[in-house]
Amino acid sequence: MNANPLLPDTLFHLGPVPIGRAVVTTWVIMAALALFLPWALRNPSMKPGAVQAVLEIVVTTIARQLREILGRDPWPFMPLLGSLFIYLCLANLAAVFPGASPPTGHIETPAALALVVFLSVHVFGISSRGARRYLRHYLEPSPLLLPLNVLSELTRTFSLMIRLFGNMMSHEFVIAILVFLAGFLLPVPFLLLGIMIGIIQAYIFTVLSAVYIAAAVGAVEA
Amino acid sequence: MDIAIETVSIIAAAIAVSFGAIMPAFAEGRALAAAMDAIARQPEAAGTISRTLFVGLAMIETMAIYCLVIALLLLYANPFVG
Amino acid sequence: MLIDWWTLAIQTVNFLVVVWLLNRFLYKPVRRIIEEREAADVRAVSEAKKKADDAEAAKADYEQKAAELAKSQRGLEAELHATMRKERDTMLEDARQEADGILAEARERTERERMEALEGLKEGIADLAGEMARKALSGHASNGEAQLQQVLSHLDGLSDQSLSDLRSDLEDTAGALEIVSASELGEAERQRWQSALERRLGNGARIVFSVDPSLIEGSELHFPHAVLSFSVADRLRQLSREMKPAHDA
Numbered sequence: 001m002n003a004n005p006l007l008p009d010t011l012f013h014l015g016p017v018p019i020g021r022a023v024v025t026t027w028v029i030m031a032a033l034a035l036f037l038p039w040a041l042r043n044p045s046m047k048p049g050a051v052q053a054v055l056e057i058v059v060t061t062i063a064r065q066l067r068e069i070l071g072r073d074p075w076p077f078m079p080l081l082g083s084l085f086i087y088l089c090l091a092n093l094a095a096v097f098p099g100a101s102p103p104t105g106h107i108e109t110p111a112a113l114a115l116v117v118f119l120s121v122h123v124f125g126i127s128s129r130g131a132r133r134y135l136r137h138y139l140e141p142s143p144l145l146l147p148l149n150v151l152s153e154l155t156r157t158f159s160l161m162i163r164l165f166g167n168m169m170s171h172e173f174v175i176a177i178l179v180f181l182a183g184f185l186l187p188v189p190f191l192l193l194g195i196m197i198g199i200i201q202a203y204i205f206t207v208l209s210a211v212y213i214a215a216a217v218g219a220v221e222a
Numbered sequence: 223m224d225i226a227i228e229t230v231s232i233i234a235a236a237i238a239v240s241f242g243a244i245m246p247a248f249a250e251g252r253a254l255a256a257a258m259d260a261i262a263r264q265p266e267a268a269g270t271i272s273r274t275l276f277v278g279l280a281m282i283e284t285m286a287i288y289c290l291v292i293a294l295l296l297l298y299a300n301p302f303v304g
Numbered sequence: 305m306l307i308d309w310w311t312l313a314i315q316t317v318n319f320l321v322v323v324w325l326l327n328r329f330l331y332k333p334v335r336r337i338i339e340e341r342e343a344a345d346v347r348a349v350s351e352a353k354k355k356a357d358d359a360e361a362a363k364a365d366y367e368q369k370a371a372e373l374a375k376s377q378r379g380l381e382a383e384l385h386a387t388m389r390k391e392r393d394t395m396l397e398d399a400r401q402e403a404d405g406i407l408a409e410a411r412e413r414t415e416r417e418r419m420e421a422l423e424g425l426k427e428g429i430a431d432l433a434g435e436m437a438r439k440a441l442s443g444h445a446s447n448g449e450a451q452l453q454q455v456l457s458h459l460d461g462l463s464d465q466s467l468s469d470l471r472s473d474l475e476d477t478a479g480a481l482e483i484v485s486a487s488e489l490g491e492a493e494r495q496r497w498q499s500a501l502e503r504r505l506g507n508g509a510r511i512v513f514s515v516d517p518s519l520i521e522g523s524e525l526h527f528p529h530a531v532l533s534f535s536v537a538d539r540l541r542q543l544s545r546e547m548k549p550a551h552d553a
């Protein structure tokens with residue numbers, strides 16, 4: 001019970017760079033995607049097989065949800081938001097593999113994702129509305145609210161990070177406590193609950209990112 | 223001195239988790255009641271309602287998670303200890 | 305510090321690599337497939353629409369041809385009807401003319417036959433009249449003496465019964481015996497008539513004489529209830545009465 005869930009667990013060092021468990025898990029996920037996707041879509045056809053049909057359903061479902069949130073063509077935002085969802089699902093479900101732990105259970109991965117989202121919100125906003133008009137929306141409805149607008153910009157990113165990290169970490173922690181107390185079989189329902197929590201958190205992270213981007217590109221007010 | 227800070231940190235962590243459990247539990251109960259009421263009125267919308275309910279419960283639970291994170295910080299990463 | 309900045313940087317790069325991977329190997333192929341499928345759908349829809357249009361055009365063409373066919377058929381029928389009517393009229397006209405000819409001929413023949421029959425009839429009538437005159441005049445006494453002889457021979461020829469009937473007729477009624485002659489009798493002739501009749505009919509008979517030219521020739525004895533006629537007119541009347549039934553038939 002001495003395991004500190006807040007500390008990074010470094011596996012080995014690559015020169016001066018410490019390589020954590022989260023990084024290795026992410027590399028495994030990347031390798032799996034890099035091997036599986038070209039194989040599954042090696043010759044995409046008009047009449048899809050089972051694997052291609054599943055992939056098409058996943059992609060079109062994400063695109064439809066994003067279209068509802070963004071209110072415009074979702075394809076320019078698909079690489080970022082769709083990848084967020086797919087990567088978070090895979091990362092959060094890493095807990096079902098023995099010996100693996102979700103990369104999102106440590107603060108660095110959610111922080112990295114939140115940072116990417118934070119930057120891409122501004123990139124999308126400027127590219128779609130122009131720099132002046134995008135920056136002016138921080139002065140609305142009144143220039144007096146500029147500090148509050150900037151603060152909310154920072155805190156919502158921070159809350160995005162902490163939400164994902166806290167959920168996954170606390171779940172991992174709860175399971176660790178249960179294993180410490182009961183050992184065998186009792187954590188199984190909590191593992192199933194963990195699958196649901198992982199998918200829901202991936203969905204929430206993606207939807208909130210989409211809402212922030214939609215506000216930045218002027219689709220909705222948020 | 224360290225002992226006192228650690229004692230206070232543990233008490234604070236317990237209080238944070240307590241309140242962080244009470245109010246989200248209350249909120250989740252209300253949300254669940256409202257969702258069941260809505261499903262009883264409109265059974266055909268049960269799918270949409272339950273999906274929204276799960277997302278909402280997760281958002282509410284995030285508040286409890288925040289409290290838990292604070293408690294864990296106090297317990298394991300207390301900046302005032304060592 | 306809790307956060308390992310190296311890990312944060314590596315995870316950021318890792319996530320960007322994941323974005324590139326998914327974009328390269330998932331989104332682009334799937335999007336291309338979906339767009340191809342939509343294009344194929346649009347193409348199929350347009351082809352189906354084209355086929356429907358073709359079918360529509362073929363149908364319209366067929367309907368137009370059917371209408372033309374029906375129209376020409378109607379024209380032919382009308383022509384046929386007209387021809388038939390004309391032929392019928394011609395035939396009727398011919399038949400009427402023929403019938404008129406036959407009728408005229410029949411009328412003419414009837415007229416001719418009637419004329420012939422009339423001619424024959426006239427000849428028959430002439431013959432008959434001649435015969436009648438010959439019969440009426442044959443054996444007829446022309447002068448008064450002969451007339452008397454004729455009357456007397458007739459009276460003598462009567463049976464006793466008849467004679468007595470005549471006699472009693474004259475006596476009972478105290479009537480007169482009227483002797484009608486066509487021409488005026490002389491005194492001597494009257495004496496002879498009276499004596500000769502008294503001898504046969506009794507003395508008490510009153511005898512008067514009268515003249516009637518319509519008798520033509522001869523005489524009649526008018527008893528109160530009987531007439532004995534010896535005149536040509538009477539003979540002619542009898543002859544014509546005999547001929548009448550034959551004439552009627």
